[in-house]
Amino acid sequence: MDGFEGEASTASMVSGASSPYQPTTEPVRQNRGWRGVQCDMEYIRSLFGVLKCSQVLLALLAFICIETIMECSPCEGLYFFEFVSCSAFVVTGVILLMFSLSLHERFPHINWTLTDLVNTGLSALFFFIASVILASLNHKSGAEISAAVFGFLATISYSVNTYLALRQWRFGNRSQNIRQSSDYMRARSESRDVDCRPEIQRLDA
Numbered sequence: 001m002d003g004f005e006g007e008a009s010t011a012s013m014v015s016g017a018s019s020p021y022q023p024t025t026e027p028v029r030q031n032r033g034w035r036g037v038q039c040d041m042e043y044i045r046s047l048f049g050v051l052k053c054s055q056v057l058l059a060l061l062a063f064i065c066i067e068t069i070m071e072c073s074p075c076e077g078l079y080f081f082e083f084v085s086c087s088a089f090v091v092t093g094v095i096l097l098m099f100s101l102s103l104h105e106r107f108p109h110i111n112w113t114l115t116d117l118v119n120t121g122l123s124a125l126f127f128f129i130a131s132v133i134l135a136s137l138n139h140k141s142g143a144e145i146s147a148a149v150f151g152f153l154a155t156i157s158y159s160v161n162t163y164l165a166l167r168q169w170r171f172g173n174r175s176q177n178i179r180q181s182s183d184y185m186r187a188r189s190e191s192r193d194v195d196c197r198p199e200i201q202r203l204d205a
Contacts, residue, residue, distance in 0.1 A: 038102065052095065055123070058153050059089035059150075062150035062154060063089055066143070069144060077137055081133070081151065084127055088123045117165040117166055120162040121162045130151060
């Protein structure tokens with residue numbers, strides 16, 4: 001019995017050593033959270049990154065200039081310009097952080113190209129309207145003139161970004177459509193090959 005138990009234990013050790021279901025010695029990857037955040041300098045140096053940085057800076061300068069105005073009549077145009085500049089600064093700043101820190105890769109279900117396109121398009125439109133209204137007030141104060149100038153510069157920056165984002169979005173959709181059509185044609189060709197060889201179907205049956 002002792003010999004049998006020894007042989008059994010030896011066999012179990014050998015089978016356990018040769019078993020493919022051995023516990024791995026690799027450490028389990030854990031979510032590193034914010035420790036894995038790194039600055040993407042390539043994006044910041046790219047055209048999109050430069051435009052985003054300029055948009056954040058221009059929106060901030062326009063907001064600072066409009067906040068220094070103490071008197072207004074009428075004030076609706078100033079309030080609208082203040083809202084547009086503040087909203088553009090916050091939203092564009094968040095998008096800039098998401099792309100420059102590669103945080104957008106953690107949310108693949110969001111179409112970031114379309115998000116950037118919508119943001120830049122709306123910001124360009126609202127900045128243009130707010131800047132025209134502010135310039136039409138014609139109070140000739142230095143703060144209003146500076147805010148209007150920064151507003152028009154932000155409009156140009158957002159417009160260029162909108163054009164580039166629209167091209168990128170269209171190119172992405174075109175590539176996806178081509179990929180889907182190629183997959184469909186390949187599936188049809190495979191089904192036709194199976195239909196043309198009924199002996200394969202009989203063997204499979």
